[in-house]
Amino acid sequence: MSKHQHDVVVVGAGTSGCYAAATIARAGYDVAVVERKPVEEAGHIACGDALKGANAFPEAIPKEQIEPAFTNTDVDHGRFEIPQEDTVLDIPVPGELAVIDRWKYGKLIIEGADDAGAEFHYDTVVQDVIQDDDGTVTGLHTKRKGEAVEYEADIVIDGAGSLSLLQDKTDFSNATFDTNVSYSQFCSAYREIVEVKEPVEWDDALVFKPASVAAGYIWYFPRTETTINAGLGFQMNEEPMKLVEDLKQDLRNRPEFEGAEVTDKLGAALPTRRPYDSATAPGYMAVGDAAAHVNPTTGGGIAGAAYAGAYAGEQAIVALEKGDVSEEVLWRYNERVMDHFGGRYASLDVYNILSTAVDVDDLMGLMASLPGEKLAEALYSGTTSFGPALLLQTAASSFGYWRQILDFYKTKQLADKLMAHYDRYPGRPSALEGWQDERDRIMDEIYEVTGAKPKY
Numbered sequence: 001m002s003k004h005q006h007d008v009v010v011v012g013a014g015t016s017g018c019y020a021a022a023t024i025a026r027a028g029y030d031v032a033v034v035e036r037k038p039v040e041e042a043g044h045i046a047c048g049d050a051l052k053g054a055n056a057f058p059e060a061i062p063k064e065q066i067e068p069a070f071t072n073t074d075v076d077h078g079r080f081e082i083p084q085e086d087t088v089l090d091i092p093v094p095g096e097l098a099v100i101d102r103w104k105y106g107k108l109i110i111e112g113a114d115d116a117g118a119e120f121h122y123d124t125v126v127q128d129v130i131q132d133d134d135g136t137v138t139g140l141h142t143k144r145k146g147e148a149v150e151y152e153a154d155i156v157i158d159g160a161g162s163l164s165l166l167q168d169k170t171d172f173s174n175a176t177f178d179t180n181v182s183y184s185q186f187c188s189a190y191r192e193i194v195e196v197k198e199p200v201e202w203d204d205a206l207v208f209k210p211a212s213v214a215a216g217y218i219w220y221f222p223r224t225e226t227t228i229n230a231g232l233g234f235q236m237n238e239e240p241m242k243l244v245e246d247l248k249q250d251l252r253n254r255p256e257f258e259g260a261e262v263t264d265k266l267g268a269a270l271p272t273r274r275p276y277d278s279a280t281a282p283g284y285m286a287v288g289d290a291a292a293h294v295n296p297t298t299g300g301g302i303a304g305a306a307y308a309g310a311y312a313g314e315q316a317i318v319a320l321e322k323g324d325v326s327e328e329v330l331w332r333y334n335e336r337v338m339d340h341f342g343g344r345y346a347s348l349d350v351y352n353i354l355s356t357a358v359d360v361d362d363l364m365g366l367m368a369s370l371p372g373e374k375l376a377e378a379l380y381s382g383t384t385s386f387g388p389a390l391l392l393q394t395a396a397s398s399f400g401y402w403r404q405i406l407d408f409y410k411t412k413q414l415a416d417k418l419m420a421h422y423d424r425y426p427g428r429p430s431a432l433e434g435w436q437d438e439r440d441r442i443m444d445e446i447y448e449v450t451g452a453k454p455k456y
């Protein structure tokens with residue numbers, strides 16, 4: 001068995017792991033990234049290829065480094081196809097958006113972290129976590145090409161993605177780390193890269209369409225006017241979709257895909273839930289999908305992963321400088337995540353909860369009756385001004401959906417109340433429980449108003 005010793009070991013060479021490692025390496029610390037895939041496959045990750053907000057990504061990896069992967073920067077709206085209503089809605093996408101070549105982007109961020117001074121150890125599968133007597137994480141047991149390799153580190157950063165194995169292996173009984181996690185809070189998703197013969201008409205749009213089961217959707221995102229990322233996903237608390245078959249069926253029904261060629265296929269799970277209440281334990285932080293840092297209404301997780309990685313990296317530096325890796329010192333990482341996007345994502349999750357309790361046809365009818373910019377606000381900011389005034393403005397088109405709009409309005413007020421509670425996220429681990437109790441009271445009100453089954 002071989003042994004390695006580093007200041008920090010990061011698990012996973014995805015977005016969160018690369019941004020964390022680049023941040024730490026830039027400060028002169030010794031950081032290794034362990035990745036289960038071989039070098040040539042690293043960075044090849046299931047994705048819809050839509051990258052939002054890259055203009056303001058953390059600087060540990062310079063934007064110029066990732067820009068060559070942006071294959072389509074002309075997308076400025078979402079196109080929602082609603083077959084039930086025979087309607088197509090064009091909804092503006094706020095902020096900068098690029099459709100990317102995800103594999104190329106994956107390689108470029110690895111290169112960026114490598115340039116910053118991080119080491120990459122490929123073919124290295126984490127199998128277990130090492131903890132000392134008081135529960136502090138001190139290293140990892142891994143396997144590289146059949147051989148046992150042990151890592152010792154002051155801090156372990158878990159960027160291993162959805163349903164991270166490290167969390168099954170770690171004893172969190174001496175930590176605040178959120179363990180209220182179940183499969184039903186995740187979405188199962190699959191995508192193909194499809195080359196079409198003729199340019200598509202909608203190369204400036206992200207195309208969405210409801211899937212055959214509730215809480216599922218199909219997407220067509222144009223990497224270029226002839227290379228399309230086509231995919232679909234469903235919430236794991238719903239009846240499962242036959243992902244490959246359902247996508248094939250939809251492709252068959254669209255004339256623009258006639259004679260098209262599939263060049264790549266990948267699927268994975270992604271969190272569609274609120275961010276973990278706490279993503280820290282002594283000597284340990286979880287980042288990106290491993291801590292549900294994903295917009296739960298759109299499934300967009302690249303931006304959250306990049307920021308969480310950078311914040312965890314910066315907090316790791318503080319802890320190394322103090323020589324103290326306790327939760328009290330790492331806690332600031334949780335605060336920064338909640339302050340930046342955690343509260344917003346938790347409030348957006350309320351609309352996911354609502355969607356599990358309403359009829360899909362009603363939801364589609366309601367969507368078709370409302371102004372696009374209101375829906376854009378609801379999708380991205382969680383703070384749309386849905387309410388009785390909007391009902392009056394759209395009275396004619398929304399006739400038949402007033403009851404749903406009023407329910408939506410009440411739900412929206414509770415989502416705002418929840419967001420305000422996240423603004424009071426505690427400044428120390430010992431205050432987390434009291435904060436969670438109050439949050440859970442707000443969640444009970446949400447379940448009552450929506451009629452949805454409790455998600456957590």
Ligand SMILES: Cc1cc2nc3c(=O)[nH]c(=O)nc-3n(C[C@H](O)[C@H](O)[C@H](O)COP(=O)(O)OP(=O)(O)OC[C@H]3O[C@@H](n4cnc5c(N)ncnc54)[C@H](O)[C@@H]3O)c2cc1C
Pocket residue numbers: 011012013014015016017034035036037043045046047048049050051052124125126127159160161162165189190191231266267268269270287288289290294299300301302303305
């Ligand atoms: C089908 C699909 C479509 C999506 N579409 C979009 C989109 O269009 N836009 C968007 O912003 N987001 C999208 N997402 C979400 C986005 O891909 C994730 O939020 C993002 O990749 C999270 O990055 P991460 O670094 O946390 O995890 P990941 O990118 O999953 O990286 C985790 C890494 O850890 C490695 N790893 C895992 N376990 C181990 C182990 N035991 N040992 C060693 N290494 C390990 C993996 O090999 C991987 O390289 C989509 C997700 C899916 C599944």
